[in-house]
Amino acid sequence: MSNNIWRSWHTMKEESRRREELRAAALTGHLSDAQKQEFIQVAVTDPSISAELEELQSTMTRLDAADIKRSEEPVPSDLEARIINARTKDGPSAPERSGAGSASRARLAGTEDLEAAAHTLTAAFKDYPWTRHVIPTQEYELRLHRLQHLHLTQAEQHGIVVVTGAIEGVLALLPPDPPTPAPEVLEQILALHGDRIDRLTQTEGSPGAWRLETLGVRPESQGQGLATALLFFGLSAAATHGAQRVELETSDPRNVRLYERHGFTVTSSTEPLSAPPVWHMENRLPSSI
Template identity: 55%
Template sequence: MNITILLARRGDLDPAADTLAFAFEQYPWTRHVIPETGYTARLRQLQLLYLGYAHAHGLVAVTEDLAGVIAFLPPTAPEPDTEMIEQIIRAHGDRIDRITPGEPPADAWRLETLGVHPDRQGRGIATALLTFALNEVADRGGKQVVLDTSDPRNVRLYERHGFHVAAHTPGTDGPPVWTMHATIERPPGHVTSFPASAEAALSQYLKATNTHGG
């Protein structure tokens, strides 16, 4: 199956947030940290906030039909502004204290979200998104990547992409959480497998061939 992955445009973020709201409808972690009242609207609002932030300061990639979405943030991303923080607090309501930020390695990129619409799951879309995004992170100089997941099925997916479990918090007051790390290793001159466009493909080609030897 041919899956086309693109770097997201600003106009893609709204439908991408819809996709993520469907994908995370029953996800244990979001069910734990978002109130039941207005859950779906709150979930979508949070996904749109995080996508906008990642689009501005990191990377967001989508399938051509917007059925799959992935977002990464670099270690250099600034702190969210006051308005965004206030919106996040309101969306989480009285469950905001259930969120305890982790301490990723100082030089690590962070996988913020990866979701595929339920109607399109099981078709290799998550693998294509991960392959594209990890290559893009490497193109931007990333060496380390971290993520958290509360679904054991995701652990197996990420392990196939070179991640290993760095920590596991069993579910007691909330769902279990697996923290995973990966080191990105790519051969020199490697070109991303899923170019976003003809212009992006040309840019990748120039980066791969613009080397200076003595």
């Protein structure tokens, strides 16, 4: 074996080993800041690592749903193979899972996707505590759909909107200080919230922080790793636009656990007597990729 061939083989072996280490750390939620940056760098140049992680995360989600306990000890080196083998035997076949996982299922949305995306978010947030609190019950779903469409339009024009291939999941991010919506759009938002407009509050974001405006998956498509696909794609896209910090608010404790697995931490929380609880979270992204 020539020196050049040996060096190439050795480099490939080291890269493969490092990918396994990154996937294992991401799967357990124990990525350091340096590993987050390295993972995003790898994902941008080779999106298949996100697809591989999504496959593992999807299986772990299924285990959680079945209330199967897991150890917090380091991930065994053969865990990936065992999980993939088990999923292949008792889970949907590859074609039924839309083929290539998160890398192919998550993509940037265009204007033509916004109507379907609004329908998906309407289904996802139909029973969400905060939307139930701030939107009148009369024609609730129609109001919710219209509000989602208005906010998605703003995000698609000035930020980032990500959807899965068949638009079963949607994510929207806005950069710091986006333009104020046009007066006619603000009038529609006020009218749709009706007499509950005074319940609509939002904490002032940190200077320079991007904001994760929404993340929703249709109820029948939940538990398949789509949220993971959307988050990895969305955060990577934000990082390429210079985002160093992403903030969000959620009123569902299950979402808190989801976001914590993807690098977010709780910065504060409020539990008012007359409104749903709100957790404020942030994710400090690498400064460059």
